[in-house]
Amino acid sequence: MSMRLRFALACAGVFFVIGTLAVTAVFFVARTTLQYRASVFTPQNAFWSTEPEDYELARSFGLAVHATYRTDVLDNLRNAGVLAVLGGTGLAFGAGWRTAGMVLIPLRNVTDTARRIVQNHDLSERIGYKGSRDEIKELTDSYDVMLDRLARSFDGQRRFVANASHELRTPLTINRTLVDVAVRRPDATEDVKRLGESLLLVNARHERLIDGLLALTEGERAVLDRRPFDLTDVAEHVLDQAAAEAAEREVTMHRLLDPAPTAGEAVLVERLVQNLVENAIRHNHPKGEVWVTTRRRADRVELVVANTGLQVPPYEIETIFEPFRRLHGDRLRSDRGSGLGLSIVRVITEAHGGTVTATPRDEGGLTITVELPVHAEGGSV
Template identity: 35%
Template sequence: MNKLTLRFRLTLLTGCILVAITILLTLISIHNVDNKFVQPNITGKMLNRESVEQIQPFNTEIIDKDSIKGLAVSVEVKEAQKQFNVQSIMWMIAIIVVGIGATYILVGKALKPVSDLSKSVKSIGEHSLSQRIENINTEDEIGDLAISFNKMLDRLEKSFMYRKSFAANAAHELKTPLTIIKSGIQVLKLDPSPTIEDYKENVDITELSTQRLIQVVDDLLALASEEAEELFHDIELKDVFEAIIDELKPLCMEKNTNIHVDICNEKIRGNPTLLYRVFFNLIENAVKFNDTHGTVTVGTSVHDDVLTITISDTGMGIPKKALSMIFEPFYRVDKSRTRQLGGSGLGLSIVKTIVEKHKGTISVNSILHVGTTFEVNLPRK
């Protein structure tokens, strides 16, 4: 049964219903004709053929004209009943055959959009994800299915583009330090008598490049990790930000940047290590990409059961067209400046992943040459 086409199965099901109804109606009509057809009354009593045959040899004179006439009418009635039964059965067969044929044709027309949808789906592959189903114009379940499939294609195309971009960017980030290391080695090999200073310089460059490789790999592992963090504790926000500020003091002194903290006495439940990384990355970026003698402001507010942490800077800002992409892996607003300041390009992606693991949200607002504000919303419990 499962090997039959949908068209044939629907036709078979409808045909069974049609056959059952037709046979039932035919039997009812035959039963009514056989049992409820009015027979003519004969004077004295009704005589049938058997009665006539029994009486005729003994005394045919007792059968009057009315009895003979009634007998003839009775025979005609039975013949009519027999013809009606035969014609009813023939009409029943004809109706069944025509009905099943018409059902097969109509079901085929009704399922034509499904066939068109199937052909369109088969024509879409990995290299044609931009193609959409456009020849389905019905406003029924099939039309809804086509719309849903197009939406799924949108998500798939976005996912494939993201994967390709991610792979290309990851390869680029890994290739750059490897190229630097290789170039340093080749320079040493070309020099017939390299000095100790040359070796020291090459070792320093190799160490920096190796450290960058380690950072990229660590960040990739952190970004790809899907493990559920069960080590949630109550965290004092003040302690977290005090530790971050102490750690960033050298960078603040280098940039002549001031950090103002206005934290309410609130606790938040989460993984201390992961949340520390979130706020450290955001404050570090606010200091790195700030103007000299700039300011970083950290504030909190509580709305119902949601704790909002805002981190603002007075830096160069982010272009409006880039705001929707800064959380994508390896995306850089200013590539040359970002690499000069260090980082793997995965920091904000990791921040967003950690925040979402804590059932929170993160958003950003920025004005060019004015500053940027990140807002993190986390549930208090």
């Protein structure tokens, strides 16, 4: 029940109670006032005859006339009172509804602005309410202050992650070069080569972690430059690139790619599809399968990536999109990524105004569905 409806019902209820009490009070006062009194209705000194029989006859006639008159008056008062209360209650409801609508206009504007901020992921926008100094003004000012603090906090966090990632990438690149040179030296022993290969694997894992942090930071920003592209083209490109790894791991890939026009940052969406496909291949078993589907449904386009693999408990579904969370507690296998893949998928999807869901397959593995807004020809997302 909306606040406007509650206010209108409250106005109608208050009027109904007060009107009912008022009509009831008037009814009882009138009934008491109209009680028969002989001195008023049949005064003995007003009769032409002093005979007792004539007086009693007149008194009986007066009682009958008064009873009829009293009944009619009270019935009319009751009926008119009920109609007045019901009609006034309806008018009070209408007046309350209209008044609440006028009072809630500023609050509705605040709500629309807040909803737009959430949908666009744009913490730079402010409500900027210019009304008089009242409760709504205080609320909107507090909301703007909160947005300022959140924007500064998120910007600081993103800058820190980006700067730290860039600073860490340089020494890792140097380490990789030095280890690679040491391993390729003619006089390098087998122990040195094995150690070098292990160090290169660790170094590659750290590089993937840093790349994932950078992608996570970039994906959290709102996508302002939305350019149209077909999700099918992106999926085909990613699948062609992943074919070699899938063949190496003996994973069969099936593709059912129908046109799926959307708009946004194509590079980010490519990273999204790449993470899903890589997860489907790496979290699989030999002779496993991967199904990739793109399609359009009404005002949305869908990307569905399903794979075979280990059974996934339903209670772990909500945690797989959190950073550094891995299924089955696997934190040692560096070839399976850094645990940021699905987190990146989620932030990129939300930055494009979409949704991502995961469901476990009965046969094992996952089915992950990404929905993005459709881009109609000549229209907008």
